[in-house]
Amino acid sequence: MSFLLELLVSGVVLGLIYGLVALGFVLIYKASRVVNFAQGELLAMGAFSAHFFLVVLKLPVVLAFLLALGFTALVGYLLERVFLKRLVGQPIISVIMATIGLAFFLDGLLHLTPYGAGSYGYPTFLPEGGVAFLGARISYAQLLALFLTLAFLFLFSWFFQRSTLGVAMRSVADDQMAAMSLGVSVAKVFALAWAAAGLAAAAGGVMVGTISGLNFDGLVHIGLRVFPVVILGGLDSIPGAVVAGILIGVLENLAAGFLDPYIPGGGTRDVFPFLALLLVLWFKPHGLFGTEEIERV
């Protein structure tokens, strides 16, 4: 029983992080219909820059993490300004390929630093152990990630509901032409969406780093895991990203916990989200909360 509960709890924590990273993806997609394959690289950038600020520059924890968030947001902003701005209106295959190309580009940049290979970890800033919850043990790192993710999600939803910029972004997502005619700068919104995606990815990266350490391949892999999440949640739904994130996180943890012992080689964690993705595509292609596209000739 406590085994199941532990799996569930760590699944929810993992899922919330997925949700946060997927949120960045959905933001970009909603605003500009761009599918971002570089989300995993942004995540790695955030996690490693936090490590750099913490270990090499020896800054305090909170400051280092905030700087990492800012830095990655800047990277996202620059990617949009320099590269993707010129691809507006191109066919979807070009846009997909462009973000894949950017993913490789960032990959190469990271490999130019020592972070490209080997494993790293943040210096411990949390006490050992954890709290007991109905017989399951939750580590402080997980607890922190839980609270921070919820805080971020709350912050994002406040931003979109209340702030002028957030409302502008939602208006562009709704109807670009109408937003433009009402004086919203669509170009600014696109860039802002990328900055926000960078921020969300970096937050996810820092939390993954805190829980399970930093490894380039592992971090980049999370970027691909975003796709099952957003398809399940619906490509253009922000609450969908969070709900589906939790579902996928729990699913893969349960699969790993209960099925791995029976499958030689294990690794069900890596494949189950994608099996779920295939099933969703077959039976409910627009996901749980996505808008159904209605086509006219």
Next chain:
Amino acid sequence: MRNPWAQTGNYRTSYRQDTSIFATHRELVSLLLFLGFLLVLPQFLSRTQVFILDLILVYSVAVLGLNITTGYAGLINIGQAAFMGVGAYTAALLAPQGLPFWLVIPLGGLVAAFFGFLVGIPSLRVKHLYLAMATLAFQVVFEWAVGHMPLLKQGGAMDMPRASFFGYEAGFRNHFHFWYYASLFTLVLLALFFRNLLRTRYGRALVAVRDNDRAADAMGMDPGRTKLFAFALGAFYAGVAGVLYAYLSRAVVIEDYVFAHSVKYLAMAIVGGLGTLVGSFLGPLFLVLLDVNMESLSNLIKALGFSVAGVDVASALRPLAFGLIIVLFLMFEPRGLYNWWRLVRSYFRTWPFKY
């Protein structure tokens, strides 16, 4: 009738002429001359150089297939390497049983085509991005499944036998030369098929469905069947390429058929020019040569001593240059190298006049 040898410019006056492959006799002759050049070329090259040419030929086959699914039919496929892997693993199972290579090549293609058909089924309901996701999922599931099958050595190296052709053994010395000719023959055959596809109703249906599937439906085409056909055909090409690659590298390992390679083929198709025949050769040529030169460049950098501890310059430069090339092409020459080729060709076609 004008003298066809002296013809400059485009004088097509009938439907028959318009669907002809070669506009002028000069084009036909120059193509034949080029093929003859390709036939004698490996005699003047070292084994390594022939190996690089082999790679270009094999990749061209895979990219041709991608140009059918993604270029003609507009179905985004980011799992081409997995289809190649299906072909390669078919070869790894069949070739040691003593089947001759000229039988294994089409068989590998057919098995891959069957998988392409299966993966294409979601395309009956969804399109664009969603379809890309389906092929991505196939790629991931393929990698995982191979890694868990004892039959396929869990993705470890499976040996491929050397090929023999009616008593002619392709030994160590002439292995690369042998596969150069085998790949060239296969490629020419498949390229002819590709070129002729657009002259058939099936090929034109692909383009019609890409441009507007509802309108194509209204005009009596079956979009669902057309899409499945495109997927199966593209996967067939990939399967053939996979068998060729397996024979060429003499072993089948899962690392050759992972996601990064799917991206590579897509990049080749785009750099060459999506949906074009010539682009299917120019793209692989360009990116393979880039890759080879990257190696020497990173060696040079290492030799000059610009290295930081713990950094592998070669593994950094490759994705860096690769990603940058893709993005730059998309930004500044979205029609790919084919466009440059087109400009050069039209210059010669109308020579000595300006237009």
